[in-house]
Amino acid sequence: MFIGHLPAGYLITSAILARSNARFKSKRAYRKFLWIGILASILPDFDLFWFYLIDNCQHLHHSYWTHIPIYWIGTSAVFLALGYALKNRTVLLGTTLFSLNIFGHLFLDTIVGKIRWLYPFSDDDLVFFDVPARYNWWVWNFVFHWTFALEIILTALAVSLFLKRCHRGTPMVCDH
Numbered sequence: 001m002f003i004g005h006l007p008a009g010y011l012i013t014s015a016i017l018a019r020s021n022a023r024f025k026s027k028r029a030y031r032k033f034l035w036i037g038i039l040a041s042i043l044p045d046f047d048l049f050w051f052y053l054i055d056n057c058q059h060l061h062h063s064y065w066t067h068i069p070i071y072w073i074g075t076s077a078v079f080l081a082l083g084y085a086l087k088n089r090t091v092l093l094g095t096t097l098f099s100l101n102i103f104g105h106l107f108l109d110t111i112v113g114k115i116r117w118l119y120p121f122s123d124d125d126l127v128f129f130d131v132p133a134r135y136n137w138w139v140w141n142f143v144f145h146w147t148f149a150l151e152i153i154l155t156a157l158a159v160s161l162f163l164k165r166c167h168r169g170t171p172m173v174c175d176h
């Protein structure tokens with residue numbers, strides 16, 4: 001997925017925050033959670049820096065630990081346990097937003113990318129749809145594949161939600 005992660009993160013985070021019964025004391029507190037969710041939605045792709053700058057494009061970046069679910073399951077479990085042990089609602093909400101956005105990212109990557117959902121039990125890459133190599137530049141193969149419409153839909157939904165909230169002057173999102 002190319003352009004869909006960030007808008008998906010905005011949609012997922014907004015939906016969770018709208019349904020959570022957390023009471024935000026300030027616009028800053030709300031935005032802090034919004035940013036946790038949005039950043040988590042693109043976090044696994046930070047491995048592209050490693051891929052291009054260090055690894056010299058030797059391995060698919062989806063094979064790095066940052067794109068392997070079991071590591072995020074472990075991280076989420078630790079922070080959820082911590083949140084419950086401390087009865088800390090901030091940690092629980094932050095972990096929920098973080099985890100759901102990470103798994104949202106990995107799910108969206110599974111549509112045409114390859115994700116090792118069964119690791120460490122299996123090294124098999126799981127993918128919903130294979131994208132045929134039709135163009136010289138690999139990016140066009142994905143951009144002209146029908147699944148790219150999903151990315152456009154996600155982007156349009158996120159932009160329209162943001163604009164609607166701004167238009168309404170929804171507290172916590174827009175300044176006016």
Ligand SMILES: [Zn+2]
Binds near residue numbers: 044045067105109
């Ligand atoms: Zn990714």
